[in-house]
C-alpha cells in the first residue's frame with residue numbers, strides 16, 4: 001500500500017508513530033495556514049480524467065486521501081507531476097486512461113472514489129469499480145449516483161461487491177431530481193453530464209462551496225454549466241474540454257476546526273486563508289458559543305470571546321446549514337462551555353462515535369436518537385482515546401489541547417486522511433504535541 005502511495009504522491013510521508021501524544025492546557029498562539037479543501041481537491045483531481053489535456057491544481061492539501069486518490073488515478077493511466085515550490089501543486093495528464101484498472105484496496109479506503117464512476121463513464125463509456133469505502137458514519141448509499149447515471153442512459157449493475165457501468169453509445173442529457181442534496185451525487189452527475197449529449201439538469205443539487213469550486217474549474221476547461229451556488233445546476237454537454245489551471249478553495253472545515261481550538265485553549269490564532277463567509281450558519285453558532293472571529297488581511301483571527309464559552313444548540317444541515325464535518329469538533333468545545341447544549345445530526349446516521357471517546361475525557365454527553373445533549377463541565381482530563389473518523393479525530397485533538405494532562409490518540413489514519421500536517425502546524429503554534437510509537 002505505502003509503496004503505491006509513494007510512487008503516485010512522492011511528498012507523502014507516512015508519519016512514523018501511531019500514537020499522538022498531547023500535553024493539554026497550552027494556549028495556541030501564532031499563524032496557522034489553512035490548506036486547500038480536502039473535499040474540493042478530490043473531485044477536482046477526478047475531473048482531470050475528463051480531458052486529455054493538462055489540469056494543474058495549486059494549493060493541494062498534503063493529506064492521505066489525496067495520496068490515495070493519486071495512486072488510484074495513476075493505476076488508471078494518469079501521469080502526475082508534483083511541485084512543492086510554493087505550495088503543493090499537481091499537474092495531471094489523463095492522455096491515456098485504462099478504465100479497468102482500479103485497485104480495490106485503495107477504493108475501499110475512500111468514499112470519494114465513487115466519483116470515478118461518472119468521470120470514467122463520460123470519458124471511456126465504461127467503468128468497473130469496487131463498492132467504495134470511507135468512514136463508518138452511516139449507511140452512505142450510492143443509489144442517487146446510480147439512479148442519476150441510469151437516467152443518463154448508463155447500464156449499471158451491482159454484483160459481487162462491484163459496480164459495473166456501461167454507456168457504449170455515450171450518455172445523454174437528463175432531468176434529474178435528487179431525493180436529497182447529496183454532495184457526492186451532485187459532483188458525480190455533474191462530471192458525467194459534461195460528455196453527455198444534450199442538456200442535463202440536476203435539481204435539488206447540493207450547494208456546498210466545494211461544488212462551486214469544482215464547477216469553476218470545469219468552466220475554465222470549457223464546460224457550459226449554469227446555476228452555480230443554486231439548487232438547480234444545468235449542464236450543456238458535449239463541449240470539448242481543454243486543460244485548466246486552478247487554485248483549490250481554502251478548507252472551511254480545517255478553518256472552523258482551528259478556530260474552535262483557539263477558543264478552547266484561550267489562545268489567539270491567525271488562520272491564514274481562512275474565510276468566515278464559507279462557514280454558513282456555523283459562523284453565528286460559533287459567535288453564540290464564544291468563538292470570536294475577526295476577518296483580517298489574508299485570513300481570520302480566532303480567539304475566545306471575553307465572556308467565555310457558552311452552550312448553544314446546533315443542528316447540522318446541507319450548506320449553508322451547520323456542516324456535519326464540524327459537528328464533532330464543536331462538541332469538543334461545547335463539552336466545557338457554560339450551560340447546556342443540544343447537537344442534532346441530520347446528515348449521517350452514525351456520526352456520534354466520538355461521544356464515547358469524549359466521555360473518557362470527562363465530557364458529560366447523553367445521546368438521544370439523533371441528538372446529543374451536553375452539560376458543560378469545567379475541564380476535560382487527558383485520556384487514551386481512539387479516532388473513529390476524520391472529524392472525530394479533529395474533535396479529540398481539540399479536546400486534548402484544552403484538557404488537563406496527557407491525551408494519547410490512536411487511529412491516526414483518520415487524522416492523516418483529512419488534515420495537512422496538523423501535528424506540525426499545531427506545534428508551531430505552541431502546542432505540546434508529538435507523534436510517538
Ligand code: EPU
Nearest residue numbers: 039112139140141142143144145182183184185347348390
Ligand atoms: N446518500 C444516500 N444515497 C446516495 C448519496 C447520499 O442515501 O446516493 C445519503 C448519505 O448516506 C448521507 C446523505 O445522503 O446520509 C448525505 O451524503 P452526501 O452524498 O452529501 O455526502 P458525501 O458526498 O458522501 C461529502 C463529504 C463528507 C461530508 C458530506 C456532507 C467528500 C469527499 N465527502 O460526503 O465529508 O460530510 O459530503 O457535507 O466530499 C469528511 O470530510 O469527513 C466527510 C465525511
